[in-house]
Amino acid sequence: MKKKDLISITDYTREDYLRIMELAADFEKNPNQKLLEGKVVATLFFEPSTRTRLSFETAINRLGGRIIGFSDAGSSSVTKGETLHDTIRMVSNYADLIVMRHPLEGSARYAAEVSSVPVINAGDGANQHPTQTLLDMYSILKTQGSLDNINIFMVGDLKYGRTVHSLLMAMSEFKNPIFNFIAPEELEMPQEYKLFLKERGIRYFEHREFTDIISEADIVYMTRVQKERFNDPIEYEKVKNVYVLRNSMLAHTKPNMRILHPLPRVGEIHTDVDANEKAYYFDQARNGVFAREAIIAHTLNLK
């Protein structure tokens, strides 16, 4: 049987998404299911990402699996000049599943080609981070009761933010989504994604101002505006405080509206939002464990 890697969000079909949602809900009800008993999972973090690694390792532990691996390349044979090819060949002899994070784009697809066991991409540079998208979708489903008819406002860095691109593609598989993009000109949604929506007849709107237009939103998806993305530091100073969500802006939003953020945040969500029931970003992180349990179970056909 062909091994089921998860490298890009587009590796999954609509049926896969729905299966993950179903499994995640099951794991949320009962997180400790010893489906990985007797199995070894390698978590290979060629660059540090504490948040993602802990989420995966929690998921693996809750499934009763054992973990080998490293949390940054400095403590592995990579420092001796070993190629990714050789590291993956070796580890795929030891483990039943590889979870991998790597700073270079395309490294996960390459690892999946080299490996004899399935590979789950936990982020390959600025390219893909599909498990984040699946936990975002699970968060949307949980808070909205459906993945159909969702009006999503994406705010901040829509140019380089891989999470917004993947979420856009995945949500386009469901009925009647509406996208609203709020970004400065230098960080607006790339043409290829707008074209992707146009070709599918999906509605989207672009805005420069972060104002009370969010009153129509079901989901407000905040991202970080990163200083290093700007050629001109003055431009950054101009926009960095324009895209800050404050509690006062939530007064006229819909009761079902929830705020998501892939975290870590810097200043783009004011801390006065945290106490609002519409702030969902910490619950979203918790959903990550259930989503990753679901992805592992699906990948290894454990359920």
Added chain:
Amino acid sequence: MTDKLKKRLKLKVSAINNGTVIDHIPSESLFKVISILGLDKLKTQVTFGFNFESEKLGNKAVVKVADVFFEDDEINKIALIAPHAKLNIIRDYEVIEKRVVEVPDRIVGIVKCFNPKCITNHEEITTHFSVVSKKPIELKCRYCEKITHEDQMVIK
């Protein structure tokens, strides 16, 4: 230039009995064409010339390969660097067939991914692209998923 002179110029690259003539190669791409098709490894007679006058290209190169007939898959590899190349298939000194090259749907090797952060630019990996547009050429990397545009194309 008179027709007579033109004819004489053509004859500077000697005629072949059987084989393939690849015409209308941009002069600057000649050695890349030779390397992509592996003509330098052939044991049969290969003659080539470049900086010939061409109405279409300004100047062009021509390669004549004796006793070799290319499959479409093989010859289409040069479409990226010699999009206007024309093939004359020769039998008994006669052109029996003319063919043009076409950009294939997939490109394996040949082109470098433009993305400096792509894994293919850091390890010994054969590049794989799907061709998302043929005119202008746009290649999507199987690994980093970024698009290499025609003006960013670097031949390996």
